[in-house]
Amino acid sequence: MRINALRARAAKKYKATTNSDHKLPVAPNLLQQNFEASKPDEKYVSDITYIWTSEGWLYLAVVMDLYSRMVVGWAISERMTTPLVTDALMMALWRRKMPRGVIVHSDRGSQYCSHDYQKPLKKHGLTCSMSKRGGGVR
Numbered sequence: 001m002r003i004n005a006l007r008a009r010a011a012k013k014y015k016a017t018t019n020s021d022h023k024l025p026v027a028p029n030l031l032q033q034n035f036e037a038s039k040p041d042e043k044y045v046s047d048i049t050y051i052w053t054s055e056g057w058l059y060l061a062v063v064m065d066l067y068s069r070m071v072v073g074w075a076i077s078e079r080m081t082t083p084l085v086t087d088a089l090m091m092a093l094w095r096r097k098m099p100r101g102v103i104v105h106s107d108r109g110s111q112y113c114s115h116d117y118q119k120p121l122k123k124h125g126l127t128c129s130m131s132k133r134g135g136g137v138r
Contacts (some may be wrong), residue, residue: 024113030129031105039069041099044072044092046106048080061088063104065096072096082114089117093124100125107131 001007014025043066051058059080063073073092077084089104104121107111108130121128 011078015078018032022111024115025118026108026113027128027130029031029105029132030103030127035066037065040065041096042067043101043103043105043116046085046088046104046112048085048109048111050080059084061085063088063092065092080111082111086120093120098124101127103127103129104127105131108133 013098018111028087031043031045035043036046043065044063045060046063048059048061051060056078059077061075061077061084062071065072072090072095075087075091077087085106093099101107104126106129111117112130118128120126
């Protein structure tokens with residue numbers, strides 16, 4: 001390996017991004033696996049992932065319009081908190097000129113169920129939808 005300048009790479013360590021073990025209210029699953037949209041600003045999906053950087057882990061929250069499959073909002077933070085997902089949602093709303101009636105679908109993570117995330121959904125006339133509980137980390 002040294003002769004060929006090869007180096008071993010460690011396997012990526014699994015990092016949970018969803019805490020669905022909470023007592024917060026959960027929205028019904030309005031999408032029911034139907035990830036098609038007939039017009040812009042009809043259905044958005046949101047999720048969090050993590051990225052390894054030279055300075056450590058960063059969390060990325062995105063909001064995607066299912067019609068165009070375009071990321072319309074995003075936010076990055078060192079912590080996986082409610083402001084992370086709320087900032088991504090608000091970017092999407094500002095970039096799309098404050099649409100109303102959009103179904104915003106996510107997992108059941110505590111960030112999405114929190115009062116601080118639900119408040120702007122109601123304020124801007126959006127409808128919350130959440131996936132059924134998965135078989136992953138609880």
